[in-house]
Amino acid sequence: MTTPIVLTDPVPVAIRRRAFLPADPLGAAGTLVIVGLILLAILGPVAAPYPLQGTGTANVHEAMLPPGPGHLLGTDQLGRDVLSRIIVGTRNAIGVSFAVVGLAIAIGVPLGAIAGYRRGRIDAVIMRATDLALAFPSLLLAMAIVAALGPGLEHAAIALAISWWPWYTRLSRATAASLRERPFVEAARAIGVSDLRIIFGHIIPNSLSPIIVQATIDIGTVILAAGSLAFIGLGARAPEADWGLMVSEGRTVILDQWWIPTFPGLAIFIAVLAFNLVGDGLRDRFDPRHQR
Amino acid sequence: MVRFLARRLAGSALVLLGLSAITFLLARVIPSNPAAMYIGPKARPDDIARVTHQLGLDRPLPVQYITYVRDVLGGDWGTSIGTKRPVLDEILGRLPATLELIIAAMLIAIPVGIALGVLSARWQGRAPDAIVRIVSIVGVSLPAFWLALLLQILFFRQLHLLPLTGRIDPNLRFSTPISPVTGFFLVDSLLGGNLTAFVDVLRHIVLPAVTLAAYPTGLIARMTRSAMLEALAQDYIRTARAFGLRDRLITYRLALRNALPPVLTVIGLTLAYALTGTFFVEIVFNWPGLGTFTVHALLNVDYPAVMGITLFGAVGYVLINLLVDLGQAWLDPRIRLA
Numbered sequence: 005m006t007t008p009i010v011l012t013d014p015v016p017v018a019i020r021r022r023a024f025l026p027a028d029p030l031g032a033a034g035t036l037v038i039v040g041l042i043l044l045a046i047l048g049p050v051a052a053p054y055p056l057q058g059t060g061t062a063n064v065h066e067a068m069l070p071p072g073p074g075h076l077l078g079t080d081q082l083g084r085d086v087l088s089r090i091i092v093g094t095r096n097a098i099g100v101s102f103a104v105v106g107l108a109i110a111i112g113v114p115l116g117a118i119a120g121y122r123r124g125r126i127d128a129v130i131m132r133a134t135d136l137a138l139a140f141p142s143l144l145l146a147m148a149i150v151a152a153l154g155p156g157l158e159h160a161a162i163a164l165a166i167s168w169w170p171w172y173t174r175l176s177r178a179t180a181a182s183l184r185e186r187p188f189v190e191a192a193r194a195i196g197v198s199d200l201r202i203i204f205g206h207i208i209p210n211s212l213s214p215i216i217v218q219a220t221i222d223i224g225t226v227i228l229a230a231g232s233l234a235f236i237g238l239g240a241r242a243p244e245a246d247w248g249l250m251v252s253e254g255r256t257v258i259l260d261q262w263w264i265p266t267f268p269g270l271a272i273f274i275a276v277l278a279f280n281l282v283g284d285g286l287r288d289r290f291d292p293r294h295q296r
Numbered sequence: 297m298v299r300f301l302a303r304r305l306a307g308s309a310l311v312l313l314g315l316s317a318i319t320f321l322l323a324r325v326i327p328s329n330p331a332a333m334y335i336g337p338k339a340r341p342d343d344i345a346r347v348t349h350q351l352g353l354d355r356p357l358p359v360q361y362i363t364y365v366r367d368v369l370g371g372d373w374g375t376s377i378g379t380k381r382p383v384l385d386e387i388l389g390r391l392p393a394t395l396e397l398i399i400a401a402m403l404i405a406i407p408v409g410i411a412l413g414v415l416s417a418r419w420q421g422r423a424p425d426a427i428v429r430i431v432s433i434v435g436v437s438l439p440a441f442w443l444a445l446l447l448q449i450l451f452f453r454q455l456h457l458l459p460l461t462g463r464i465d466p467n468l469r470f471s472t473p474i475s476p477v478t479g480f481f482l483v484d485s486l487l488g489g490n491l492t493a494f495v496d497v498l499r500h501i502v503l504p505a506v507t508l509a510a511y512p513t514g515l516i517a518r519m520t521r522s523a524m525l526e527a528l529a530q531d532y533i534r535t536a537r538a539f540g541l542r543d544r545l546i547t548y549r550l551a552l553r554n555a556l557p558p559v560l561t562v563i564g565l566t567l568a569y570a571l572t573g574t575f576f577v578e579i580v581f582n583w584p585g586l587g588t589f590t591v592h593a594l595l596n597v598d599y600p601a602v603m604g605i606t607l608f609g610a611v612g613y614v615l616i617n618l619l620v621d622l623g624q625a626w627l628d629p630r631i632r633l634a
Contacts, residue, residue, distance in 0.1 A: 030430070136314040139617075140610050143572040148606040151594045152322050228439055232576055235441045236591045251442055255580070258445050259453050259460075266449075269442030277437040284433060 031285030037278035044091055045098035051091050058088030060243030068261045078263040080254065086263060090271045092245040097275060100161050101226040105219050107165035112172025113215060117207045119173065120180025122199065130173065137170040143229055150238045157246070160239040164229055168222065175218055179211035213290040217283055224279030231272045247272045300625055308618050313365075315610040320364050323603045324353070335377070368607065374600030378592060383604035386589060392479025393463060394578070394585030398570045400482075400505035405512035406563060410552075412513070413520020413559075418547060420525060428517060435514025440573050444507045444580035451503060458499055461582035465496050504581040508573055512566035519562040523555035530554070557624050564620035568613050 044051055052058035053076075063083035071078040077086040119130040137145075142164075149163035150156075183189055184207070192202050233239040234248030242249065247268045254265030331348040332339040339347075348354055352363055367373070373383040409432075416428035451458040459465070464474075464481060472492050474484045482501070485494040527533065528551050536546050578587030586605065593601035 030433075136311060136318070139311045139315055139614055140318070140606075141568045141572050141613050144606060144609045147572075147590075147594055148319075148322050148602060151597065151599075151602050155595075224437065228437075231439055232441065235439075235576065236579060237595050248439075251439075251445070255445065258448060262449055262453075265442070265445055269439055269445065272439045273437055273442060276439070277433065280433050280437050284429075 028285045028288075030281045034278040034281030034285070037274060038282060041094055041098055041275055041278070044094040048095050049088075049092050052085070052088035054085040054088040055092075057084035058092035058245055060084070060245065068257070068264070070261075071263050077267045078261070080250070080264045081257065081261075086250075086267050089245045089250060090247065090268055093247045093250065093268065093271070096157065096240055096244070096246045097227050097230070097272070100157065100164075100230045101223045104161050104164045104168060104226045104230070105222050107161075108168035108222070109172050109215065109219060111165070112169035113176045113208060113211075114203070115169075116173035116176030116178075117180045117203050117211065120177035121184050121203050121207050123181075127177075131177065134170040134173045137167070138174075140167065142167040143232065146229065146233065147238060150233060155238045155241065157234075157240040157244070160230055160233045164226055164233075168226070171218070171222075172215065175214055176208070176211050179214060180207045183207050183210055217287045217290055220279055220286055221283035224276040224283065227272060227279070228276050297625065301622065304618055304621055308614050311614055312611060315614070316365055316368060316607060317361065319603055319607045319610070320361050322606065323599055324357070324360060373604040373607075376593070376598055376601040376604075378596055378598045378601065383600050386601065387586065387604055387608050390584065390586045390589050393481075393583060394574055394587065396480045396482060397501065397504055397508060397577070397583060397585060398567070398574055399480075400501050401508035401570055401574075402512065402563075402567065404505060404509040405516055405566065408509070409513045409516025410520050410559065412517035414524055414547065414552060416517065416521040417524035417528065425521075428521070432514035432517040432521075435510045435517070438510050440507055440511065441576040441580055443510055444503070444577055447503045447507060448580070458503055461580075463497065463500050463584055464493065465500075468493050468496055504577050504583055507580075508570055508577045511569055511573060512563075515562055515566050515569075516559065520555065520559050523558045524551055527551040527555040553627075557628050560620055560623050560627065564616050567616050571609055571612055571616075 049055035049058050054063075057063050057079075061084070063079070063085075066075070066079050066083040067081055069075055069079040069083075075085045075087065077090070079085055080089065115130050115134075119127040145167040146160070146163040149166055150159050153159040153163065180203075189202060189206055192206055197205075230239055231248030231251070234246050235252045237252065240246035240249050242253070250268035251265045251272075254261065254268070258265055331344045331351065331353055335343055335347055352360055355363075371384060373387075375381065376383050376386055379386060412428045412431065416425045419425050448460055452460045468474075472490055474481055474490055474493050474497075475488050477484050477487055481497040482494065485491075485497055524547075528547075533546060533551060536550055541550075574583075574585065575587035575590055577583065578585050579591055582588070589601070590605050592598070593605065
């Protein structure tokens, strides 16, 4: 599900001066985590202490070792180093979430900009379609689509993108509708710039800040959703290193080998938290005014 | 209000028609061979030919769609491949367990979320505000299935306080059975004066309900905070302050009431979240509701069941949205008169 944008009030200067916290330490921490995650996603197995185990090679004689010096986060049922598996799994989590949100933006934003700028019949058609797509709970729609396509990471990503784009259509339509009355857009129209160029050259570039805020939060939400799909067996498949799948694989031994599902779940939590913290900070910065 | 209601009902009916079309397309058009899908992985060629004819898959798509809508309206939602029982019976039979869980979760999330949001707004920029901000962001960032596991480790394995899974102790079904009235175990056990069962059911529902409440609580707290801040910045609040009205009266009677419409929207959104969120919670806690049924159906390509649940979830979502709109119109006359 997509988190709606919650807009905060302008903080009077007097209050801001005696604010409890400095600028935004949580947002800064979130940014650091995100940079680290992206690095790990790029490096992949190279960054793992046991690259082969990270990508799936079994190591049965060291199965289910508790966290210790050799294996900081322990080993799983097949003796693979949990830390290495988590590091290798970063690529899935980051890759899928960026791809899904990127795809949703690529579909949703132009549609919304066209609807908001052109108004009239095309607006009505696009927005009815959007309303219809939003009438499904996003994750339920994604689950049904994966079931139709068959389980797998790519299918899960496609399904999530299909159920996510309408949020961006709605968002960019709202900004486009207000931008079209602004003098610079009127000026462009007056000197005969084509609608298409106005939409892609003026409307979309100027409506990016709410979209960036939403995208940041959504990347976290998609990591969560993709993890959930993998957890019930509709996402990545064994022996792939995938956080949601790892939690699912370790679930049966939760009472004895608690580290096997706990740490991959922690990785999901930290990643989602980081994107939410940064998104929240960006929102405060970009949307100082009241907007509904 | 009547005209507003009529307009919204007509809109919902149209959306439902569209939803049935999408569900239909998902099941009949995307899979390369719907009949094979329908029978399941063990389909043989002659079975497929027979089922293709039986389901009317050899007829034109519009005809198939009309038949589908007619069947759905007539209460025939197909037969589950997994359980060999009518899909609608399966769904309705499991609904009370899921609804009881969702209601319990919302009974936690709504008061706690609103209280946290109000607290945060009253202490804007101070320590309570910062703490509530962290709590609410953590709430929306926790994977439900993982939180569920953590709670199981803590309350079952470490503290031996609460049961691991299930909805009721299986032994109680024989020693002090609950007579079914509403299907909600908490309500039924109270109605029957069965206190032993009531306490047991309560102990079983705590962990799943708390897990399911985490996300809604965070979201409601954030929305309440910003809606309260907006309301508190209005001129009439300044006037009220100038007249020397008590702080508590201003916060709760004046500001909170006017902050409620956006909070109601978010409650609707989180209810929709709970509709799918409950699936993951039910899996971990082995809760005998719609979630366990759905996940089983999804994994075993039980197509009639998947179609039924998708449609059912969408209908539920539309109803929630309708109720939210009506609630807003009731809270804010400007909406119903627009």
